[in-house]
Amino acid sequence: MKTSLASRGAALRATGPVLAAIAVSAFAFTASATEDLNVIGWCDITDPELNGPFEEAFDVRINIKTHEDPAVAQTIIEQSAPGDWDVFHTDATLVATHVEAGLLAELDPADFPLDDIFPQVLRRDLHFVDGKLYAVPDVFGWNTVAYNSERVDAEDIASYDIAWNPKYEGRIAVWDFYVQIVQNVGLAMGLAPDEITMDNLADVEARLLAMKQNVGVIGDIATIQTALATGDADIVLGGGQWIVTGLQEENPALDWIVPEEGGIFYLESVGIVASSEKKELANEYVKYLIGAAGQGRFAMNSCGMAMPANSKAELTDEERALLRWELKDTFLEDSHINHYYDQELDMAMIDAWARFLQH
Amino acid sequence: MPGRDSRGWGYVLPALAWTLAFFVLPFLLMACYSLWRFDAGKVQHVWTYENYEAFIARPHFLQALVNSLEVTALTVVLSVLLAYPLAWILAFRVPRHLQKIALVLAVLPFWTSYLVRSYSWLLVLSDRGIVNSALLAAGIVETPLELAHNRGATVLGFTHFFTMLLTLTIFASLVQINPHYHAAAADLGASRLRIFLRITLPLSLPGVVVGAFLTFVVAVGDFVTPQILGGGTELLMPQAIMLQISRYVNLPMASAMSLVLMAVVSLVFFACARWLRVRSQASP
Incomplete structure (x- = not known):
């Protein structure tokens, strides 16, 4: 343990000037x-x-x-x-x-x-x-589907049904923002975002749970972006241009699409x-x-x-x-604006989402 | 002796003030929150047990607690199994003048950020990571193995971290064992295995228990590793608590769930403390 403490002391001594410099520059910036x-x-x-x-x-x-x-x-x-x-x-x-x-x-x-x-x-x-x-x-932008075009067939990605396609078992990453994903699942069922209600939420949840077998990763933006970049996922449900545009220079195969059932735009x-x-x-x-x-x-x-x-x-x-400046009009036409729900439905969605995570 | 008493209080006071300010008060505040109502996006200062009732009534939350305990138990067992031999080698086989260097090497992973370490494991375990790339290149597998984003990856990340922690606590116990005990047992004809089972292991168990408890406490409440390596595909308690905060700012429910977790940790602590006390009383 003495070695550890001694090392820490040495490390502190070594990093002291650096920390001091950071503190001084932070103070200088604050002061300016x-x-x-x-x-x-x-x-x-x-x-x-x-x-x-x-x-x-x-x-x-x-x-x-x-x-x-x-x-x-x-x-x-x-x-x-x-x-x-x-x-x-x-x-x-x-x-x-x-x-x-x-x-x-x-x-x-x-x-x-x-x-x-x-x-x-x-x-x-x-x-x-x-x-x-x-x-x-x-x-503004879209919460739809992002994918790796080298590993996903073009005809499959055209529809949200890809999320339930057994061919892509374990290859789907899901953004952990329940409202968006519930809306994407709703679109796959032919429901516009404002058509999701307490009455049909159970059906939407059943469809959501059925998707879980294909899901390999659920996470925040950094997690799903990393999964796409490292090849742990080939498809990101809920993703859009904001997931892939920063990665395309390194991997031009990464792309996104507004599926035929429509998209959600924020x-x-x-x-x-x-x-x-x-x-x-x-x-x-x-x-x-x-x-x-x-x-x-x-x-x-x-x-x-x-x-x-x-x-x-x-x-x-x-x-x-x-x-994709030129395509924005088409994409907007094919998309529904993001929707937020009343407290009762919102809380029911969070519970449904928790059950999905645990499924 | 009043002067001595007041001097004693003077020494204790800073620690007492620290504990009051940074443990007791936040804990009381959290306990209050857990008994308040959350309605219409706001905390209502109405006393109620409904957050605890809601926790018990929702199977997915109870399952989150079970998942956390399973992952943590697996982590503790694996970490102990790996750390004990390592600590034993450090204590009894590495020459004394090299022990300090070996200890520094053992704790080296602590010097890396926890977040960086988790993401590093992800790069090792991912489909295009080092392991899968090597297996694919060697022709051992045709498609990448699913090594990341599951419970196994979470346990691996935890075990990597906590093996180091446990090595330190077990090493500290082992080096305190009087070497004459081993020599006396050997003189009396005990085999190496018997010496280990009857002397080394029992005398080092307090270090094992303390390390195992520390591992339990940190692992059961950890959010980062399950989030990054587990891939969020199963809900653990920290995730379930964060879900309440990050998606709804439902502090009462999050507080109630945190206190449930804290109660579990306390039970484990009392079990460990009782075992250590009983053991020390039983020792000659």
Whole structure:
């Protein structure tokens, strides 16, 4: 044990200057930023390449807490002290719920280039409540099926039925976000997301449980992405462009598809928290995110690339090709927007999901 | 002796304050949460047992507890079986001047991040990992073996980590055994096997039990290894608890489940403590 302690002491001595340097640089950075802006959002908002230019221009430090579910983020904000959060990165379909809970501040439409936003994603029914703007769309994408085209037959991947095809036993990875997967299973059964109810949830669960024999991995984004990259899975249910676009340079065989039964598309949107004490700064940040330069960086973020909402996003031709810019209209037409459910159905889905994990 | 008493309290106070602040108070808070109601996405400060009732009523949660105990028991047994010979070799076969180097080598995996270690195992066990690539290249298998993302992978990841921990605790027990006991037994004609079974093993058991308990405590509550290596295909208690927090921020239910897990750990602790106490009382 003495050796161990001695080694630790030596290690501490050796790493001491490095730790000191980190501490000094952290302090220097803290000291240089005059303000903090607290943002809660998905991991795609964390890319330093995205936030760096804004932090530099406004002499601000952006602190980010990530979530994988904006409904959970709402609970976090509600359980926090007023003023803790400034910017809320959420899903368009939950904007009205946030407004009803008094969490989002009204935005001035004149502050944002709304005319440049693709008309399919600037939704009067979602981003506006009682005619007032509360959030603006920033990026969007699909939760469908991602796959390795070298190991999966093209005719099989065209339908969600592949998830139940015995040919792919153990080859399916599933994103552990129950709402998305339940909706994908619903589509496979011919149910649109808003057609899933307490009455037919048992049928959806039975179909979900039947899929388990083909499932090799269930996990968060990093886990399923790793499974696809290491070959432990050939198909990712619930995945889309955000799973594979970052991996395609290394493995061009990785691809994604909107199956013939349709897809689910998510529409990330950003608003300002009503209790924020830095609304002006928060507004500037939202303007930056929606602007052409910010949109280009947002679309190509390192966590999960996605289509920008702004048609004038600064992207190269190669980047647009990677995002399948030309196909977005077709994909949107073939997809249903992500849906969130009332508490009773949501809790029943979590129980169904737990039974699926245990099955 | 009041001066001595107050000096004694002075020495104890920092540890007491630390335990109160970072164990007792959080524990009481968690106990309160477990008895509060979660409704409409919010914690309601209404006293109720319904979280515990909900845990018992849902078979998949009980199964999660059973899974956790099975995985942990397997890990403890395998880790002890691997660590004991290693510790014995370190204590009795490695020359004294090389023991320190051998110990450093034994604990070397501790210096790597837990997360990195789990992902490293994934790269070893995955379909395109080192093992499968070697087996495929040698023509031993035609398709990759499913080595990752199952219970076996979780147990392997745990065992790799805890074998090192157990080696240290068992080694510490073994080196404390008076070497004259072995010499006396040998002089009286005892075989090596008999010396081991009648002297070495019984005297080193406290180290084994302490290490096994530490392994149990850490493994039963670990979230990372089952998540990464287990592939999420079966629900263990930490996963079930995280499901309540990450998908619903249902702190009351998560607290109730955590306390159930803590009760199980406490039972194991009392069993170990009782065994050690009985054993020490029985010793001459």
